[in-house]
Amino acid sequence: MKKFLTLIAAVAMAASMNAQGTYAVQVGDKVNAGDKITSVENITLTYMENDGTAFADGKATDNWADADFTAYVCGKNNGKLVKEAEPTGCVYKLEPVKAGSVTVGVQLAGNKGFHILDANFDEVTPTSYNLPSKKDGESQKFTQNDKGENIIDAKSNGIVTFDVAAGGTYYVLAAGTRMGFYGFKYKVGTSTGISSVNAAAAKKNGKTYNMAGQEVSSSAKGLIIKNGKKYVK
Numbered sequence: 001m002k003k004f005l006t007l008i009a010a011v012a013m014a015a016s017m018n019a020q021g022t023y024a025v026q027v028g029d030k031v032n033a034g035d036k037i038t039s040v041e042n043i044t045l046t047y048m049e050n051d052g053t054a055f056a057d058g059k060a061t062d063n064w065a066d067a068d069f070t071a072y073v074c075g076k077n078n079g080k081l082v083k084e085a086e087p088t089g090c091v092y093k094l095e096p097v098k099a100g101s102v103t104v105g106v107q108l109a110g111n112k113g114f115h116i117l118d119a120n121f122d123e124v125t126p127t128s129y130n131l132p133s134k135k136d137g138e139s140q141k142f143t144q145n146d147k148g149e150n151i152i153d154a155k156s157n158g159i160v161t162f163d164v165a166a167g168g169t170y171y172v173l174a175a176g177t178r179m180g181f182y183g184f185k186y187k188v189g190t191s192t193g194i195s196s197v198n199a200a201a202a203k204k205n206g207k208t209y210n211m212a213g214q215e216v217s218s219s220a221k222g223l224i225i226k227n228g229k230k231y232v233k
Contacts, residue, residue, distance in 0.1 A: 027071045033047060063158065075089060080175060087121075097166065101161055101163050101164065119170075131159075
């Protein structure tokens with residue numbers, strides 16, 4: 001009876017994790033370019049790599065910021081930004097159906113540019129992150145290199161959170177390296193909308209945007225952004 005109850009508890013715990021929207025890489029997982037993960041409701045993860053490339057198998061390594069992540073995979077080719085096109089190499093593509101927030105577990109090398117791009121290939125600003133340089137350490141702070149990329153000083157097994165818009169597309173990568181990926185957590189309806197606004201919306205270009213970062217008419221009603229400032233009309 002005790003073993004039976006333990007089994008029920010284990011099943012309930014697994015169901016709870018999925019309900020919370022967690023996908024975690026497991027030791028020995030085998031991933032190839034183009035593989036899609038749909039186990040979390042309302043979001044799809046695509047492992048992007050150069051055609052025909054297999055990722056390194058899931059490797060047991062604790063994430064120093066989130067104990068739910070215990071293994072990671074990584075591609076074989078360095079992530080690379082491409083002007084006005086999808087990035088290439090080791091990239092993780094997320095497509096949420098509903099607005100909310102995504103937390104990605106990453107192994108990020110020191111002094112390598114970390115990027116989150118939206119469907120227009122504009123940078124998305126993280127809402128929070130915890131990127132310690134060691135277990136139980138404090139988070140390092142993002143600084144910018146001479147290219148304007150977010151970097152940290154030392155390697156981190158950590159997490160980065162960002163807001164996502166309904167029907168959006170997001171690319172997560174580190175330029176010039178094969179960033180490790182532990183998995184992600186997806187929460188529906190928690191988006192503030194701020195980080196989903198693309199870079200153009202933050203500029204003083206006179207255009208009007210909604211909180212999903214989409215350009216709208218200057219007569220649009222509701223909460224909008226114009227010249228980098230929020231207004232209610």
